Amino acid sequence: MAKAKLDPTEGTPFEAVIGLEVHAQLKTRTKMFCGCENRYGAEPNTLTCPVCLGHPGSLPAINRRAVEYAVRVGLACGCEIARFTKFDRKNYYYPDLPKNYQISQYDMPLCGGGAIDVYVGEAKRRIGLTRIHLEEDAGKNIHAEGRPESWVDLNRAGVPLLEIVSKPDLGTPEEAGAYLRMLRQILLYLDVSDCNMEEGSLRCDVNVSIRPRGTSALETRTEIKNLNSFTFVENALAHEIRRQIKVRSSGGTVEQQTLLYDPARDETRVMRGKEEAHDYRYFPEPDLAPLSFTEEWVEGLRRSLPELPAARYERLQNALGLSAYHADVLVRDRGMADFFEECVALYPKPQAVANWVVNAVREEANIRQVSARETGVSPSRLVDLVRAIDEGKVSNQKARDVFKALLGNERPVADVIRALGLEQISDDAFLRDAVSAVIQEHPGPAEDVRKGKKNSVNFLVGQVMRRTKGQANPGMVAKLIGEVLGAS
Amino acid sequence: MSPGVLETAAAVRGRKVKAAESVAEAIGQIRRVDPQLHAVSQVREDEARRAADDLDRRIARGEDPGPLAGVAFTAKDNICTRWGTTTAGSKILESYRAPYDATVVERLARAGAICVAKTNMDEFGMGSSTENSATVGPTRNPWRTTHVPGGSSGGAAALAAATRGMIHLGSDTGGSIRQPAACCGVTGIKPSYGRVSRYGLLAFASSLDQIGVLEADARECAAALSAMAGKDPMDSTSADVPVPDYVAGLEKGARGLRLGVPKEYFPEGVDPEVEARVREGIDVLRRLGVDVREVSLPHTRHANPTYVLISAAEASSNLARYDGVHYGYRSSEAGSVLEVYARSRAEAFGPEVKRRIMVGTFVLSAGYYDAFYNKACKVRKLIRRDFEAAFREVDAVVSPTSPVTAFPIGDKIDDPLKLYAVDVLTVPANLATVPGVSFPCGFTRAGLPVGMQLYGRPFEDGTILRLAHAFQEATDHHRKAPPVRA
């Protein structure tokens, strides 16, 4: 899993208490409460209508798919799904919030409780969830360059947004990072969010406090906003924990504040203090009917859930015998893991297949920033290659060249091996002739082999390889040399 | 005299009159009376004529032009129309042009009706006199132009009294259709909550607002409601309840229906002349075979305070969007976003709107929510229970629409609570989500109309229209013409 990082509380009498609030945009076709397309990157203010512009007289209407997606996430995280729930208005003024209230959920979230299992090093930790609720996203404010103005783009206003709030169960920046990665995997497995932090479809705020090791009270915390990558989350937390330790160690007290993280300088800045806390005047959204879910409906959704990353991670190790490393790497990328499993279905040698998927396919996918499938090698062709290696038709070393040659075309593996002249010779009679010839040419080393000198075997194998232009199966050649010289 | 709504539609459908003629006639009527009434904010001339010509061409081609073919209609200025401006009587929306038509406007147009004007109102529907209009100024009562027409749908009510043959869309959050209907001697219905789509109605209090009409009689109300009512996917609170033919339903008559007279609805403060006319009206219904009995709605006296809080709370949130950022008025004095908000709103909202926003913000704010807003919601529930109990015994409930008749302009403007008191008998319908209809049941000695009100079960709007229609078949108060008449 993630490489071990320094725990900023190490060597201090403190421990950190961290909670995460994650916002994930749901990848529905349309917005939460209107029929405008939910799409990133369009020209500003081209995906708007009277509803998401907050025009007078317009009314919201709930996107059914968004509710289903939210419930799927709740089920995947083991939450209790509310049997009765409603939307509320959260009132605050901001130029990117055209109604000056956000339709959100206050005291009856769609999902309550639940937990996410994360793996940190060898340890498995269960991180509790407080709630998951559904709301609408705001638009974007953009600072005009060189002008005393801000610009407002409302394309994003009204995009369905899931808020996932963890309990303060996290103790280190590393755990926070692991939690975020696992949550992202779950959302990707459920296919409900793009989880693209750069585009803002996954966003994270953290709450952090410290307390003397071994105590259990929750102390004054700070909140850090504006964390748009996993690394920033970890770095900002480490930075803030160190800052709090410094404050406490020098006899000071931590103030309740909201901070902004500046990744360029690796520092936080105070956005506002406690006294500026807001009064959102929540009340039930009178423009929407409440929601109620039957047991059957919820169970139907539960049955339709795909296998989730944690379960897959366990299965790849326990049922398929993969190493923890291979299982982890595969599970992290649902497409990669699916590709792997398709391969194994065709050729049930999991570890051999995993080696190829994790190394060759993943490398290619990473370089080109594409999915496993988009690399241009289908599972059946990759399997043909692995089988060719196992059957001695191509050497492991040369197979990498074959793999490269498979990309971007549909030619059968056997043809590619042949065309590259990489076909490995495993023909017994042919190899015996070659071995005899080499022994005659090099009586000295042959004698050494008879006397038991291992190095000389390698020398003779090398000579056979040269004579066969590298196409001889080296394993078989070594075996034959041993046989012929009676020194195996 | 101009023909009524149904007669006009029949004539246009029967090709006896062209839609263009009907529309020209309607606009002519408005032009004749409006200088005295100040009832409209805009008249739609050319576009309305073009729409009428289109309709005439369709009729000529043999297409069905719809049940309300060629009927002119007006929209209260808080109902969105693509044409013209939609201001809700507020300076903050003085030049706002809606990018869409409200669902009711679409539905009436689909039924062949043609929008010809927007009518004046109290700013955002907050008022009972149509004196709080920042765009047009006070509308006058056609029965006496020194008096208010009631409000907030005062423009619609004044036109309904002073003209003939049009549909006048109003909205009713606490009596804003029924009370002006009573003041102007016309028939106005606030349908059941959810009966008519609110999409395109500028929200005042979302859980109370409902669109309805103000007409010459119950039959016209029935015709308009049949075309407007029904589920709208754009309004999640519109009900998926079948829409009957309300006009056909009128013929069932009133005999055998049970009518409750709640003693709480004749409290002190009801003008004795008003009470007398309403009691006479009840006698008329009794003579028509209606089974009249006493009922009790014990929480009535709490209705108005409950209404004041709930409507203000919702309004404070609904009106937050008027902030000078995306549309509407922006203060020229604003140098920061905060100033854009606070100055634009301060400069462009009228005093009554500000009062209600303030009260609403207060009752929702931290520390006060439970004691005020939540408490009000609970009392609202008790009021609803009162009605549920009463409607187990009777089919409708009767009361005066307003404790008083039309009052002189300026009379109550300085005391908001005095004006709120005008709503005491109308707000329960909104709180209980039941339909209410007001219709004239006589006049005071001073010659001002008195309105009587019927409440029905939710989605039994047809029942109260039936009773009102039976009453109007037996009386002629609704046929009396005011001094200002086109």
Add this chain to the structure above:
Amino acid sequence: MEVTDDLVRHVARLSRLDISREEAVGLKRHFEKILAYIAAFQALDTRDVDPGLFSVESQNVFRADEPRPSLDRAEALRNAPQQGDGFFVVPRIVGAEGGAAGGQAKGGAGTEAGGHEAGRGDDPEVSE
């Protein structure tokens, strides 16, 4: 309860209404009248009443996830008091100005104003 000047000012701030000194006096009086007006219902026993906050009987009123045409941009911006380059324009947002770390905005020359995202437990508002 007592209506204080501070309360009136606080509520005006929450309401985003600049009020004059005179208006504040009038509003204070109005608050007092309203409180007196609702005093009777305050005394009602509603302990066992569920606020039942909805005017509608229906539940689960959904819309299918199917796109409808958006407005064209000119129409979306038509009513804007100030617009430019396809955006709504407001005076520079001060409360979130520190958000220069928010990443480059796509589709316009400028920097996304960070520090504000919908739905945070504690959103920054435009501060005073």
